[in-house]
Amino acid sequence: MxxxxxxxxxxxxxxxxxxxxxxxxxxxxxxxxxxxxxxxxxxxxxxxxxxxxxxxxxxxxxxxxxxxxxxxxxxxxxxxxxxxxxxxxxxxxxxxxxxxxxxxxxxxxxxxxxxxxxxxxxxxxxxxxxxxxxxxxxxxxxxxxxxxxxxxxxxxxxxxxxxxxxxxxxxxxxVNRPIHTAQAPAFTEVEQKIGEHVAALIEDGATLQMGIGSIPNAVLHNLQGHKDLGIHTEMFSDGILPLIENGVINGKYKKLKRGKIVTTFAVGSEALYDYVDDNPAVHFKEAAYTNNNALIMMNPKVTAINSAIEIDLTGQVCADTIGTYQYSGVGGQMDFIRAAALSEGGKPIFAMPSTTKKGDSKITAQLMPGAGITTTRAHVHYVATEYGVVNLFGKSLKQRASALISIAHPSHREALEREMRERFKM
Missing domain, CATH: 3.40.1080.10 (Glutaconate Coenzyme A-transferase)
Structure with a gap:
């Protein structure tokens, strides 16, 4: 050797x-x-x-x-x-x-x-x-x-x-140079409201999966009053550091690698990289492990928080394309959404603003032509916008449509109701 x-x-x-x-x-x-x-x-x-x-x-x-x-x-x-x-x-x-x-x-x-x-x-x-x-x-x-x-x-x-x-x-x-860093932008008032709604769904003792960005950071910002949270995620960033320092995240009730933060990659600031350096409390595992449904669901109250580009009135989620334009990828969304649904007390959550930056509704009558379905409507449970949270699990198509319209932006609700009545011959 x-x-x-x-x-x-x-x-x-x-x-x-x-x-x-x-x-x-x-x-x-x-x-x-x-x-x-x-x-x-x-x-x-x-x-x-x-x-x-x-x-x-x-x-x-x-x-x-x-x-x-x-x-x-x-x-x-x-x-x-x-x-x-x-x-x-x-x-x-x-x-x-x-x-x-x-x-x-x-x-x-x-x-x-x-x-x-x-x-x-x-x-x-x-x-x-x-x-x-x-x-x-x-x-x-x-x-x-x-x-x-x-x-x-x-x-x-x-x-x-x-x-x-x-x-x-x-x-x-x-080579001798710093590895790539990323700073999450400050969250807006809309994102803060979404963070409050999602944080209210998270129970003490839950195991969290969330990504990087304004909404995950807004959620984490609103968890300071929680207790005994764990992390088993695909990736994480700086937002978890204050919760670790305050003892909110300790992995006390995790069944898989209790007390450890489990992830497959991390992107953030130099402070984040300093934290994970030679830290036995953080385990970087290959994605075949971190994203394995059977392993994730062993943890209690797995709460998976993911984003969407658009959701149609039946609950179909598009998270990787804008119409035919390939924006990102399937990634690990379905891995964690399904595992959270199967976890005892788990909650799969989609969190997004009600509108795009251009003001278009992200809750739509139909997905854009050519859009990919990242997560099927049968897998979708909780959906959160700044106007509240709905749970689609067990709801019929008509009930789902009504629920989603209730958390759409008010300026789009009338048009969505017309589309609902036409689609379901109401």
Whole structure:
């Protein structure tokens, strides 16, 4: 077993990629941008190189001319840096649950030639950390023929699955710069109201799943009076830190990894990364674990809080497209929505403003033409807007429509009622 890393320069590191290869890019805050940029610099020497990723941060030069002549993107989630390219037919999207992406590698459906990752320097035993993005990077490393790593002393060393021995790394390059950070914008008055409504649904002792953004932060802001909350989530950000400091989040009643925060990746500030660095209270697990229905539902009162782009009057949720425009991805929404419904005392919740920034209703008579159904109407229970909360579970189509209209923006309710009467011949 090799006990040391083989360091080379960037040019030599990316020379392991050949035409016709398939490459995996680690993503989010851990995106190995230096390796990616060096690969793009070789575009004239390459053809038909497939790229598989979830969401990467930083520039995506492989989507831009002339680099895109050499690279074909197959993304399992569409982030801001590739969104325009994917919708301009310069890349493609694979609809898939986050919990199942690992199967593409393990079953040989998308065999990987090379994995580009970013890791911490090795400890005295020769183990590096994948930092704050373990998700599907962990199985990618296991099944890629070659692993190329940029080794960065500013990568937090995290506990859990994201440990890789130097013997698993074929080539390494030295990098020293902060990993990507993100600051959630301050929440608006509307988002604060939504946060209040959702927080009122959360019971003491619940296990939470929520993402990053204004509404999750508004919800967390309204949980200061709660007790004994736990975290088993796909990802988290800075919003949980005050609740940890105040003892609100302690994982006391979790059945799976009691007392531990379980996640697959994190994105936030340097303060967040300082908190998770060498912290045994936070376990970064691969997505096949964090997003496994059977494991999630073992916890009590799983409360999954997710967003939507639009919801129709029957409860169908579109959360990843705007009409035919691919905006994001399926991700782990269904993984947690279903698990929350199956958990003892669990609550699957959709939280969103009643209108878009343009003033259009997000509760609609029908989804936009071409829109994808991210979560079926049979899976939807609670829906919250700034005008209140309704529970669709067990309600008929007509009852659902009436309930959703009651939390739509007042300026759209009359039109939605007309649509309801016409649809259901009332």
């Amino acid at each position: 090799r006990s040391s890393l083989k360091f080379v320069d960037l040019h030599e590191a990316v020379s392991v990629v050949n035409s016709g290869d398939r490459i995996f890019f680690q993503g989010a805050a851990m995106t190995p941008n230096e390796l990616i940029d060096a690969l793009c610099a070789r575009h004239a020497q390459l053809r038909d190189v497939d790229i598989v990723q979830i969401h990467t941060d930083g520039p995506a030069r492989y989507m831009e001319a002339p680099c895109n002549e050499a690279f074909n993107l197959f993304s399992c989630f569409v982030g801001p840096n590739v969104r325009k390219g994917v919708n301009a037919n310069k890349g493609d999207y694979i609809p898939i649950f986050l919990s199942e992406i690992h199967l593409l590698f393990r079953r040989g459906l998308l065999p990987l030639d090379v994995a580009f990752i970013q890791v911490s320097p090795p400890d005295r035993h020769g183990y590096c950390s994948l930092g704050v993005s373990v998700d599907v990077a962990y199985p990618a490393i296991q099944y890629a023929k070659k692993v190329v790593a940029q080794v960065n002393p500013q990568v937090p060393r995290t506990h859990g699955d994201g440990i890789i021995h130097v013997s698993q790394i074929d080539v390494a390059v030295a």
